[in-house]
Amino acid sequence: LAQASKILLSLTPSEVAVLKEGVHFLRNKADGKSYILYKEEDTLRACKNMCKHQGGLFIKDIEDLTGRCVRCTKHNWKLDVSTMKYVNPPDSFCQDDLVVEMDENNGLLLVELNPPNPWDTEPRTSENLAFGEVQVRNSQGCLFASVSCLLSKYHELHLPLFLSSYPTLKKLAEKRPDVPIYVGKTERPVFWFLDQSGVKLTNINIVPFGVWQQVDKNLRFMILMDGVHPEMDTCIIVEYKGHKILNTVDCTRPNGGTLPEKVDIMMSDFAGGASGFPMTFSGGKFTEEWKAQFIKTERKKLLNYKAQLVANLKPKIYCPFAGYFVEAHPSDKYIKETNLKNDPDELNRQIRKKSSDISTWTPKPGAILDLKALHSNPFSFSLGISDPPAGTKIFKESWDFDLYLNVLSVAIEDEVFRYPSWVKEYYTWAGFKGYNLVIRVLEQPVPKHLTSDRHSLLDLVIFPTENPPIQWSLEEKVSIMRHVVKHGLLWDDLYIGFQNRLQRDPDIYHHQ
Ligand code: FES
Numbered sequence: 264l265a266q267a268s269k270i271l272l273s274l275t276p277s278e279v280a281v282l283k284e285g286v287h288f289l290r291n292k293a294d295g296k297s298y299i300l301y302k303e304e305d306t307l308r309a310c311k312n313m314c315k316h317q318g319g320l321f322i323k324d325i326e327d328l329t330g331r332c333v334r335c336t337k338h339n340w341k342l343d344v345s346t347m348k349y350v351n352p353p354d355s356f357c358q359d360d361l362v363v364e365m366d367e368n369n370g371l372l373l374v375e376l377n378p379p380n381p382w383d384t385e386p387r388t389s390e391n392l393a394f395g396e397v398q399v400r401n402s403q404g405c406l407f408a409s410v411s412c413l414l415s416k417y418h419e420l421h422l423p424l425f426l427s428s429y430p431t432l433k434k435l436a437e438k439r440p441d442v443p444i445y446v447g448k449t450e451r452p453v454f455w456f457l458d459q460s461g462v463k464l465t466n467i468n469i470v471p472f473g474v475w476q477q478v479d480k481n482l483r484f485m486i487l488m489d490g491v492h493p494e495m496d497t498c499i500i501v502e503y504k505g506h507k508i509l510n511t512v513d514c515t516r517p518n519g520g521t522l523p524e525k526v527d528i529m530m531s532d533f534a535g536g537a538s539g540f541p542m543t544f545s546g547g548k549f550t551e552e553w554k555a556q557f558i559k560t561e562r563k564k565l566l567n568y569k570a571q572l573v574a575n576l577k578p579k580i581y582c583p584f585a586g587y588f589v590e591a592h593p594s595d596k597y598i599k600e601t602n603l604k605n606d607p608d609e610l611n612r613q614i615r616k617k618s619s620d621i622s623t624w625t626p627k628p629g630a631i632l633d634l635k636a637l638h639s640n641p642f643s644f645s646l647g648i649s650d651p652p653a654g655t656k657i658f659k660e661s662w663d664f665d666l667y668l669n670v671l672s673v674a675i676e677d678e679v680f681r682y683p684s685w686v687k688e689y690y691t692w693a694g695f696k697g698y699n700l701v702i703r704v705l706e707q708p709v710p711k712h713l714t715s716d717r718h719s720l721l722d723l724v725i726f727p728t729e730n731p732p733i734q735w736s737l738e739e740k741v742s743i744m745r746h747v748v749k750h751g752l753l754w755d756d757l758y759i760g761f762q763n764r765l766q767r768d769p770d771i772y773h774h775q
Pocket residue numbers: 314315316317318319320335336337338339340
């Protein structure tokens with residue numbers, strides 16, 4: 264049975280705006296079904312109003328002084344909706360979380376992912392492993408589990424990464440075009456750009472969510488959707504001889520927060536900062552102080568969320584590995600200095616504080632973890648790990664920028680840019696409409712071969728409307744912008760790749 268998402272209840276933006284802190288009992292008038300929503304500061308949790316015991320209805324628990332518990336009207340079981348754990352009977356069941364999503368207008372949706380625990384279908388008992396049979400190694404910034412060769416998540420995150428990813432895929436395709444690649448059936452196709460890129464990969468398999476994919480008799484994997492961005496983000500469970508590895512990297516709320524507990528290894532991102540917001544914004548409230556405070560708060564929230572998620576799931580080993588990106592080019596100096604990232608060791612410390620029986624591992628380049636060795640020495644975690652020589656560097660110190668810049672600068676002189684209408688054509692295609700758009704194109708960095716008269720700024724004002732509700736101002740780098748336009752790439756690539764500087768007046772979030 265494939266995993267699907269279903270909207271159970273929606274609240275309008277005005278209903279959301281008046282939501283108070285605490286417990287809310289909600290009812291879908293169309294089908295009469297009841298739900299519970301709990302709000303505490305920025306946290307929203309929701310579940311069906313249906314007791315795990317025999318399906319009774321919960322009501323407010325007047326004996327509860329915390330304001331977090333509800334009581335079942337049938338036999339008095341009690342549920343703490345801030346944790347979704349039953350407190351009566353104590354240490355018993357957990358209530359299944361629904362996914363709480365905000366839509367683009369700040370309305371709220373309660374979404375159910377079905378079936379809730381697809382990995383429990385056809386369960387397998389864990390078999391003994393041999394030394395070396397399952398190893399996880401950090402090789403050039405990527406973690407590989409040596410039991411499998413799955414490229415399950417290809418996500419166009421930053422423009423530089425995006426460009427470096429296609430060269431990587433190109434090299435892969437030259438060596439072995441038929442390498443099997445599996446991706447989830449996301450609404451936005453993962454390889455939407457493959458045909459235009461010229462990369463020839465012939466064995467891409469799009470698989471449904473929440474269904475075991477058998478690789479051989481011992482190995483299977485399952486791709487799950489993200490609760491916040493189900494249209495493009497995924498996470499994966501790989502199981503070998505009954506031992507599970509869960510990888511949630513780049514997933515904001517993997518599978519809506521419902522994930523397998525006590526897996527052998529859980530791997531995730533840790534850093535934050537993979538968006539142009541707010542560093543690329545200026546004007547209005549976007550002062551340096553505001554941005555610094557926002558970044559500090561967001562990083563802290565991410566760290567707390569990850570630490571709590573890991574503590575709840577209780578993997579044997581937790582491994583924060585994804586987030587070692589650096590805005591290396593000199594023109595990105597400001598972003599590098601302001602876009603602070605979380606420290607994986609700090610995350611590990613928080614996890615161990617919450618749950619001392621979880622082992623944590625921050626893999627250094629070249630490090631290897633052997634699952635058998637860890638199972639053999641559960642009390643001496645370090646015996647299962649081979650670390651690289653002391654002093655091994657985590658970040659690269661020099662970069663071959665020309666590999667990317669040369670590709671980008673090719674587009675500058677393309678014939679299409681002799682016609683000024685390209686600007687309007689592109690931004691109409693990209694969905695900008697109904698407001699003034701002011702674009703200032705910068706030459707930064709300057710490609711070596713261009714003459715000085717091409718370095719000047721080019722100011723353009725397009726889409727003036729009689730009564731513009733919003734004015735957007737963009738500064739973009741000419742080479743990157745023209746590359747994006749010429750190849751029909753998404754405006755979003757410019758944005759999340761820190762490639763433009765933005766102002767909007769008034770400051771209203773606008774989703775197209
Ligand atoms: S049905 Fe809820 S306590 Fe029995």
